[in-house]
Amino acid sequence: MSPSLVCKGLRALARDVFIYDLQDFDTLLGGLVLAAGVTNTNFYTMVNIIINVLPPGPFFLQNDNGTTVVRDTQPLLPGRYFIVADGTIQVVLTRTMSIQSGTQTGSFRNQVRERDGRCVAVHIFPLAYEHQWLHGGWSQRITIPAQRGGSINSVQNGLLLRNDIHQLFDLYHFSINPDPDNEGIAGTSLDDPQRPLDVLLQWHFRQDVLTNMRGAGEPHFEHDFPPGSDIMGDIRDGPNAAERMEFELFGRLAHHMDINSEEKQDEEDEQGGNVSDKG
8 A cells, every 4th residue: 555545534435334413414523334243232332432422411323314223233224323412522532642662571472372372462452552551550450460571461461363463453453342232243251360351452442443433534554565665664654654653663673672582581590590509
């Protein structure tokens, strides 16, 4: 994908569901690309994420015919939907977080692989957002400490995904909503104490909704650069260049940081063992 196509609003091009305030038909508040399995109840949950009603109060949705959309398990239909509320409707403004990188550890990768099998270990709450992880109190949710590194490297903040799916997860092209009210299609109940925490999956789901549904959607970033391409140049010419550059550099260097950290720790462990033997 060329940089000229990586533009604000690209996520909205394929939308077939559109959201408006009943009092303002001209301003698009958001929308989504309708996928199989999305119900009316799911839609209410997602709309509640992207808007604020001031003063706080309930809202409901109407379709183009003026019929109230019931919160039920019926499949959501394509079309325009209108938010009805007594207060003023505002779109949530912020999602993007400044990047302050944490340090990835091999023990995180190994623990997730031991729990789930093969493929690539991915942080649910991105490692690059460790500053927000700490200041937002997310570390207090962890009950299984990380073997090395900070609490963000706990196995409870990890999933094992195929490499290409890992990239889609990082870009919020899909997410996992652990809400027990969702209609299940297939799957297994997880009772392993090391399983990913629901609150972290809910956080990622919220970021996914804000990224894709709010307004025209956030910029779509290229991630599958062909061999020989000018990766840094494409990023500089694209949207949110500074943030994207920092995130990309961290992601590509994390593996090398991981290896160096593990080798250094192994050397220290060996030296410590030698000292104790002499004693």
